[in-house]
Amino acid sequence: MVKGLFEFLTLCVLVFTGRPTHASPLELNPPRVVVRYGDSVSVNCRTSATDHGGMGWEATFGGTGLEQDVNIVTWTVDNLTDWTIEPKCYINLIDGEQPVKVLPVILYKTPDSVSISVLRHSGPMVEGTEYQLQCDIQNIAPLRNLVVKWYKGNEPLDNVTYSNVSKTPVDVSPTLMIIPSRDDDGAQYRCRAELDLGPEGPQPPLVMTSEPLDFTVFYPPTFSRPEAETLDIRVGEEMTLNCTAAGRPTPLYIWQSSHVQDALFTPPSKLPGTYTCTASNLIGKISKTFTVNPKPKGSSRTFYAIIGSVLALALALIVIAYFVYKQRADPNSTI
Numbered sequence: 001m002v003k004g005l006f007e008f009l010t011l012c013v014l015v016f017t018g019r020p021t022h023a024s025p026l027e028l029n030p031p032r033v034v035v036r037y038g039d040s041v042s043v044n045c046r047t048s049a050t051d052h053g054g055m056g057w058e059a060t061f062g063g064t065g066l067e068q069d070v071n072i073v074t075w076t077v078d079n080l081t082d083w084t085i086e087p088k089c090y091i092n093l094i095d096g097e098q099p100v101k102v103l104p105v106i107l108y109k110t111p112d113s114v115s116i117s118v119l120r121h122s123g124p125m126v127e128g129t130e131y132q133l134q135c136d137i138q139n140i141a142p143l144r145n146l147v148v149k150w151y152k153g154n155e156p157l158d159n160v161t162y163s164n165v166s167k168t169p170v171d172v173s174p175t176l177m178i179i180p181s182r183d184d185d186g187a188q189y190r191c192r193a194e195l196d197l198g199p200e201g202p203q204p205p206l207v208m209t210s211e212p213l214d215f216t217v218f219y220p221p222t223f224s225r226p227e228a229e230t231l232d233i234r235v236g237e238e239m240t241l242n243c244t245a246a247g248r249p250t251p252l253y254i255w256q257s258s259h260v261q262d263a264l265f266t267p268p269s270k271l272p273g274t275y276t277c278t279a280s281n282l283i284g285k286i287s288k289t290f291t292v293n294p295k296p297k298g299s300s301r302t303f304y305a306i307i308g309s310v311l312a313l314a315l316a317l318i319v320i321a322y323f324v325y326k327q328r329a330d331p332n333s334t335i
């Protein structure tokens, strides 16, 4: 019991004699700065201490001497070009303490250039093949605030960020793996370097976009209806077999026919038979078969006309037969 009380008191003494964590007697305004390389900057350091032994700024550029009898000292640089500058405001307090406040500085530089290319490749791409796009961003700082965004047209594809803490300008070349499809033919890809410098930085964030990279994507011929077709044709009737295939480069067509073996070539659409069309380009080829069946000359319309006439004739005979029969059964009646 006594031991416990003793421990409690010891704890209280420790708590009350422990160095109180005073709020810093120094206040920076603005508390942090974002500066474009070569721009001017000015920050005030104000103290709440009424009496002190001098205060000032310590920095590779814009440092001040120890100033007495002031409560504000200003750090000013006309042309800030020191990438690693770390200005500190300090004060000599009466009790011999020297609190220091470091000014966080982000010195930034927009890239000299942003360009997009396909790695180890030039010319048209082939559908389904893997390629690497590369975005070359030159001379940018700081890397930590860079967001690289990839776009296909206006559609965002991917974002790249860096955790590198280096403050000096660097070149970076992020890559994006793509497997183009035929939909990418004619599409434009871009990459964009955004410097997102936070609320103290320029608004909206600084953006530099590459020139577009125009895609040409080759793909094999394909039919919208790939299945074989069967068509009926009356001899002499015109008919067009459509073998149009989508493909890039534009497909070339070859027709083969069961009837086109002799020297005299009859246009395929005029004769019954089987016709095979092959569409081909650099990337591939595809075939489709059309079967054209002959149809008897007396077509269904004539058939129904004959049936119709026969029925009408039969009906007329029945009516006549009925009246003839009635008259015979009742000779007095008049028709």
Ligand SMILES: *[C@@H]1O[C@H](CO)[C@@H](O)[C@H](O)[C@H]1NC(C)=O
Pocket: 038, 079, 081
């Ligand atoms: C700023 O400093 C850089 C490097 O010291 C120099 O090249 C540039 O000309 C200066 N700009 C101005 C406006 O003084």
Ligand SMILES: *[C@@H]1O[C@H](CO)[C@@H](O)[C@H](O)[C@H]1NC(C)=O
Pocket: 149, 156, 157, 158, 159
């Ligand atoms: C990229 O970042 C933006 C915000 O800056 C976000 O809207 C978008 O969804 C992100 N895109 C991807 C693919 O992560």
Ligand SMILES: *[C@@H]1O[C@H](CO)[C@@H](O)[C@H](O)[C@H]1NC(C)=O
Pocket: 143, 164, 165, 166, 170, 171, 172
């Ligand atoms: C990241 O930083 C390290 C050193 O801090 C450096 O060696 C490396 O090259 C940097 N990466 C890029 C992409 O600049």
Ligand SMILES: *[C@@H]1O[C@H](CO)[C@@H](O)[C@H](O)[C@H]1NC(C)=O
Pocket: 224, 225, 240, 242, 243, 244, 245
């Ligand atoms: C042939 O078919 C294609 C698509 O399969 C179509 O775009 C085109 O209009 C057709 N041509 C004719 C003459 O019907």
